[in-house]
Amino acid sequence: MNASTTIQQDQRERAMRALAGGVSSNTRLLNPHLIVERASGARLWDTDGNEYLDYLLGQGPNFLGYAPPRVVEKVIAAQRDGIIYAATHHREIEAAERVLAVLPWAEQLRFGSSSSEMIQAAMRIARNATGRRNVLRFHGHYHGWFDNIQIRSNGGRVETGSLGQLPDALDPTITIEWNDPAAFTAAVSEHGDTIAAVVMEPMMLNAGSIAPADGYLQHVRDLCTQRGIVLIFDETISGFRVALGGAAERFGATPDLAVYGKAMAAGWPCAALAGRRDLFADVATGALTHAGTFNGNTIATAAVLASLDELEDRSVYRHVEEVGAALIDGLTGVLDHHGIPIKIQGLPMAFHARFDTGNEPITRYAQLQTIDQDRYGRFAGQLIDHGIWVAYRGIWYVSAAHTLDDVDETVKRFEAAVSDLGDA
Ligand SMILES: Cc1ncc(COP(=O)(O)O)c(C=O)c1O
Known part of the structure; x- marks a missing residue:
């Protein structure tokens, strides 16, 4: 998937001229920013027509998916x-x-x-x-x-x-x-x-x-x-x-x-x-x-x-728990299979992934200081190139709009990104 064809290139240049840093919030500077055309449910499209399964959810708010x-x-x-x-x-x-x-x-x-x-x-x-x-x-x-x-x-x-x-x-x-x-x-x-x-x-x-x-x-x-x-x-x-x-x-x-x-x-x-x-x-x-x-x-x-x-009827939470747990399982399976030292920690509806060779869950902020954030950031860039829109800083959000079929598709794209990992 190529996020740098002409429409986006042109818009990115216009964004850089008109918006300080090309964005309206500094947190967006962290992510290699694509230019969004629209989003619906659990998917987002950039202006070149590339489609992404979205686990960033606008930094969390779209808990019911986009445009419910x-x-x-x-x-x-x-x-x-x-x-x-x-x-x-x-x-x-x-x-x-x-x-x-x-x-x-x-x-x-x-x-x-x-x-x-x-x-x-x-x-x-x-x-x-x-x-x-x-x-x-x-x-x-x-x-x-x-x-x-x-x-x-x-x-x-x-x-x-x-x-x-x-x-x-x-x-x-x-x-x-x-x-x-x-x-x-x-x-x-x-x-x-x-x-x-x-x-x-x-x-x-x-x-x-x-x-x-x-x-x-x-x-x-x-x-x-x-x-x-x-x-x-x-x-x-x-x-x-x-x-x-x-x-x-x-x-x-x-x-x-x-x-x-x-x-x-x-x-x-x-x-x-x-x-x-x-x-x-x-x-x-x-x-x-x-x-x-x-x-x-x-x-x-x-x-x-x-x-x-x-x-209010809470079935949304049961759904997100089920889908998020399946996603964590699927991603973990790929990582284990390829021997990639990325650890996943958190809840099905919001979890973090990080490069970490330790086996214990992290319980204190001080332990995060030893994590190679830039290495994960590069990997996040590869995930984006393979059609998975995620945060550079490691958090994954799951919404009520994600389905088990989306999870299967995500795991396939993730597998492809991991296979291409190289020196990320
Ligand atoms: C825990 C927490 N508090 C406060 C804020 C600031 O929220 P806002 O961006 O709506 O001002 C954020 C934003 O991400 C947050 O995660």
Whole structure:
């Protein structure tokens, strides 16, 4: 499959001229970028007509596949009523009620447009509630690109994640290893009275697909409760994906606040911050500002409602578990057969692949530091050339639109890519 014929070549040049770096988000710079014509179900086509089986799913949101027909129809119908009114509307109320119904621990929420901004709201609410300044967070967890939260973890060292970021922007954050109860106990013992919030991905999905160790989330919950710290789960990837109620449901944990995005609205742009009613009290009066012109618009909330129509009977999750497990089995079979040291780790609906000669699953971010990410990135490029659209950084997403036939086709394409591996 050749992604560099004339139509794409020309468009890529136009993209480079008109868009900084040819993209609208820096995360897309990481992937050798093809120019997309359209996508449907589990497949995507570039502008040269090449077809790809898609396991990137727009970085996760398309959990029901691309353009799921019933969702599309409902969103189109809803937008005929107008999109944004600067007032509360009936779909917004129903969407809030139905999201809360699948998050039994949460009492209220606010909608927004991106998870980056909802994380900001969560930290502001936590600082207000506690009168404290610091936020405890974890190496390898991503919570958006804003100044006070974007980091680069370099060995055990934390640096600002971007040029132009204020050098002291990270001052009120303390960063430790995740999934390490002793490190958490030590940090809380040392800084507890200054910590407003602990913010984490309750399953580490941005790096490595690492599930929380047994008892870890409860340990964090218990210490947060003891020390009056607000526990924030960033369920941007895990929410509505690893279970209807996200990682909190799957791993039996209870945060005080949680951020949702991606799969919640089946690919339409919508995010939410849900949590305890008392924490929202000053938001409710307006004393604590959370705002946004596009928050809770008709399209976003209609998409949430239509997505929940599909997800609520939970058969979607059984399907994705079955298809994702078959995919992992198929890929593992090919890798074993060819003796390729790629390890797969995670859940059927979101897993990571990495070059790794070790035999143990990775449980800590520090272990990921020894992984040859560039080597996997080159392999991802070969997968793309063989018609499998995947992330350079190793994560694979599976959607409700993928079928067992798609898995068979993917395994064939994967086998062809592995056979061509050469010195990738
Ligand atoms: C865990 C997590 N939090 C926050 C974000 C930021 O979300 P957004 O891109 O919607 O601002 C992301 C994006 O990938 C994420 O994975």
